Amino acid sequence: WTDGELKLEMEAQEVVDLIKALFAESDYRHKAIAEIRRTTLRRFNLSQLVNNLLHNEKAIPFEFLVNGQFLRSSIEEFLTQNGISAETTLNVEYTRALIPPLNVSSFEHDDWVSSVDILSQTSPAGSWSKDGIQSGQERILSASYDGLVRVWNLSGDCIATSPPPNNGGRITSLKSAKWISATRLVAAGLDNVVRVYKYDEDERTITSTLELYNHRWGVEDIAVHGPSNRILSASSDTTISLFSSNAKENPTAPSNLLPTSTAASNKRQKLSKPDRTVPSRGALSTLSGHTSPVSSVIFKPDDATVAYSASHDHTLRTWDLPTSTCVDTRTTGHSLLSLAALPSRNLLATGTSARHITLIDPRTSATQIAIMTLRGHGNGVVSLDTDPTSEYGLVSGSHDGTVKIWDIRSKQYASAPGEGQVGESVYSFDREGAVKMRSHGEGVKVFGVRWEQEVGIVSAGEDKKVQINRSR
Amino acid sequence: NIDPESLLPKLPDPDELKPFPTTCAAIFRGQEGRVRSVSIDPRGIFVASGGDDGYVRIWEILTGRQVWNVKVSDDDNVDTVRWRPGKDSAILAAAAGENIYLIVPFAILSPDVEQASRDLLDAGWGYAASKPSTTANGAAPKEPAARWSRPEKRLEDKGVLVQTTVRSTVKVINWHRKGEYFATVSPRGQSSAVAIHTLSKHLTQLPFRRLRGLAQSAQFHPSKAIFFVATRNSIRSYDLAKQELVKILQPGAKWISSFDVHPGGDNLIVGTYDKRLLWHDLDLSTTPYKTLRYHQEAIRAVAFHHGGLPLFADASDDGSLQIFHGKVVGDLMENATIVPLKVLRGHQVRSRLGVMDVDWHPREPWCVSAGADGTCRLWN
Numbered sequence A: 001w002t003d004g005e006l007k008l009e010m011e012a013q014e015v016v017d018l019i020k021a022l023f024a025e026s027d028y029r030h031k032a033i034a035e036i037r038r039t040t041l042r043r044f045n046l047s048q049l050v051n052n053l054l055h056n057e058k059a060i061p062f063e064f065l066v067n068g069q070f071l072r073s074s075i076e077e078f079l080t081q082n083g084i085s086a087e088t089t090l091n092v093e094y095t096r097a098l099i100p101p102l103n104v105s106s107f108e109h110d111d112w113v114s115s116v117d118i119l120s121q122t123s124p125a126g127s128w129s130k131d132g133i134q135s136g137q138e139r140i141l142s143a144s145y146d147g148l149v150r151v152w153n154l155s156g157d158c159i160a161t162s163p164p165p166n167n168g169g170r171i172t173s174l175k176s177a178k179w180i181s182a183t184r185l186v187a188a189g190l191d192n193v194v195r196v197y198k199y200d201e202d203e204r205t206i207t208s209t210l211e212l213y214n215h216r217w218g219v220e221d222i223a224v225h226g227p228s229n230r231i232l233s234a235s236s237d238t239t240i241s242l243f244s245s246n247a248k249e250n251p252t253a254p255s256n257l258l259p260t261s262t263a264a265s266n267k268r269q270k271l272s273k274p275d276r277t278v279p280s281r282g283a284l285s286t287l288s289g290h291t292s293p294v295s296s297v298i299f300k301p302d303d304a305t306v307a308y309s310a311s312h313d314h315t316l317r318t319w320d321l322p323t324s325t326c327v328d329t330r331t332t333g334h335s336l337l338s339l340a341a342l343p344s345r346n347l348l349a350t351g352t353s354a355r356h357i358t359l360i361d362p363r364t365s366a367t368q369i370a371i372m373t374l375r376g377h378g379n380g381v382v383s384l385d386t387d388p389t390s391e392y393g394l395v396s397g398s399h400d401g402t403v404k405i406w407d408i409r410s411k412q413y414a415s416a417p418g419e420g421q422v423g424e425s426v427y428s429f430d431r432e433g434a435v436k437m438r439s440h441g442e443g444v445k446v447f448g449v450r451w452e453q454e455v456g457i458v459s460a461g462e463d464k465k466v467q468i469n470r471s472r
Numbered sequence B: 001n002i003d004p005e006s007l008l009p010k011l012p013d014p015d016e017l018k019p020f021p022t023t024c025a026a027i028f029r030g031q032e033g034r035v036r037s038v039s040i041d042p043r044g045i046f047v048a049s050g051g052d053d054g055y056v057r058i059w060e061i062l063t064g065r066q067v068w069n070v071k072v073s074d075d076d077n078v079d080t081v082r083w084r085p086g087k088d089s090a091i092l093a094a095a096a097g098e099n100i101y102l103i104v105p106f107a108i109l110s111p112d113v114e115q116a117s118r119d120l121l122d123a124g125w126g127y128a129a130s131k132p133s134t135t136a137n138g139a140a141p142k143e144p145a146a147r148w149s150r151p152e153k154r155l156e157d158k159g160v161l162v163q164t165t166v167r168s169t170v171k172v173i174n175w176h177r178k179g180e181y182f183a184t185v186s187p188r189g190q191s192s193a194v195a196i197h198t199l200s201k202h203l204t205q206l207p208f209r210r211l212r213g214l215a216q217s218a219q220f221h222p223s224k225a226i227f228f229v230a231t232r233n234s235i236r237s238y239d240l241a242k243q244e245l246v247k248i249l250q251p252g253a254k255w256i257s258s259f260d261v262h263p264g265g266d267n268l269i270v271g272t273y274d275k276r277l278l279w280h281d282l283d284l285s286t287t288p289y290k291t292l293r294y295h296q297e298a299i300r301a302v303a304f305h306h307g308g309l310p311l312f313a314d315a316s317d318d319g320s321l322q323i324f325h326g327k328v329v330g331d332l333m334e335n336a337t338i339v340p341l342k343v344l345r346g347h348q349v350r351s352r353l354g355v356m357d358v359d360w361h362p363r364e365p366w367c368v369s370a371g372a373d374g375t376c377r378l379w380n
């Protein structure tokens, strides 16, 4: 929303109390309070007052938090709705308000786009790259159902496209792609193979350098930890594989999974004439325990020896990678389709087939399943990422065709038992050019979303587009 | 004065019976003409469909993405598609006209799953050539019950590995839970209307020399060696080991379209072209325990959830599906609780045909429907 759009009717005394709570006694505060007494203030003026008190030259829109919850009404209403007596001391904070991320560009593909990743100075792969990524050199990686990965600049020019994989007549639609560094990528999908590619910016080429075999059904998600060269892949075969991005660290590939392993597939493979051979390897370890397809996997943000996974079997699991063991299982009520971590809040966010996002504290005892439930999507929540500038922020992509932004401090007053507190989205946007949005999202389903400081929110979908939304 | 309403047992509130499907989560588009049949694979990842365009198609269940297809017939509809049970292989059975096709859609399979599936289909080739098919009375028939052959190369190259040709158009395929047998129904086939096929031997048997009435559907009992056959007006159960009739159910219907056996084996639902849905408790009576009239037009398909949820669904030519709670209690003294939960609308009615088939996800409270409007829909 734009600053001032919200109608926040407050009594002058309420605003005075807010200012007193937020700022120490000063001439500026004295002047501000005098001004408030003259008019009935709305939010716009309140935000302006804070800017003045902070001596900001350029006005920044602010939001106000009372007892950790967004103030979306007058203080009096807030107290009534939360059942707080007027005598209670309130904890008041201000925070930078979200500036609506507008659609700044869209990149056309030939087929559905299943996944995107961002390479920039502050993105994980950028921070793992020796020389870093200069401003203006940001790159976007996309994975498509046509089986190809592509690298784009922010102007929407496709810099390089991978060669089509040769896999003996198997479908090669991709489900996930990630940057390992500024020069290496990894991608996987319905043909079960995890492929590592070399990306050459000068030559504008993407070359397959390693094929990793361990899955018997499609790969739904990949996670990467650059410094240790580790790759995790989550599969519909109910397992997660741990690989190294360095070919030699991995054992030999299991022969029964290679396209040359059976007479029929070997024959098809030869007919399609591969022009070069790429080394094949197996997995360092297999994480077994889930009983249904695994939709998503991530490394623990501050400890790459730990991984989290979410599965259609309703569980969220914590894995100790050195011993390949499942150390914790949380059971929810629904198929889990996506996963992201809010490390400073000690929370994991998981998107469900039941149209909501569940926040889980992986540390606490299993008695409380959900800390909070974020509601508002009309279909499965299949992709999640964290706000690069706020420890409270999340972005979600759904088959309903929308991308929604959440601040876990934005809560509804009522909640159902077992769900924890209920949160609502602070902003939502559709696919560019989408008309008549329906919850089944036909033609506009969002499959992947990433959020990065410089680039903004990048989302991919059934409309065959990568869409960039950025606050201006 | 007693209010008669107060004497009726109170039905639970649908809100207390969650989860059940309420909304359309995906539309599967890309078929020409009616979609006649849908089947969700045993892992719950893919949906197979068949219809009037002669294609068998496979889709990703969550996204509605078409991942594979083959045109098996230029002239005939694909009337039924059914995945073989079992997670270590992936075999799809489909019928068009007089042909049953056994398919290994290798394009979506890893080499080892493809090989395991091929091995299951290839095992029977030696038998077919050496042994003639027999009828129940052991006499060699004039015409073989079925001809097992390799399909034309175009089909074989797509993974259609076995073609079983029977005497008359096949409308129904149902697998035995272990995947070694499947039953087919050809309503116009008279003495060959119901056939039981043995996968590992490429053998077709015709267990009924003479059926009273036109066969509509047939199914194996979920755990016992019992076989159910529906004709227009009744459903008979047979003991396969003793080769004798066990029971005749009389739903009181003019024309049965379909039935399904509860996973516990003691209850059965029946859908009829005369708009009725009937619940039979096999322990109670040969007449229905409950008759449900909710649809404006014919009911074409009925299905229990087979993955542990107390749910069942029907599909009607009025364009809607209805979802019911159906809880079976093990106690013989207590009868099943049946509660209508939700009407699912979205399919368009075309030429007076609406929803033609419905199948449940193996675990989740999700179902997929097939429509005469050319779409399949996922409901969750």
Ligand SMILES: [Mg+2]
Binding pocket: B266, B281, B283, B329, B330, B331, B332, B333, B334, B335, B336
């Ligand atoms: Mg009973």
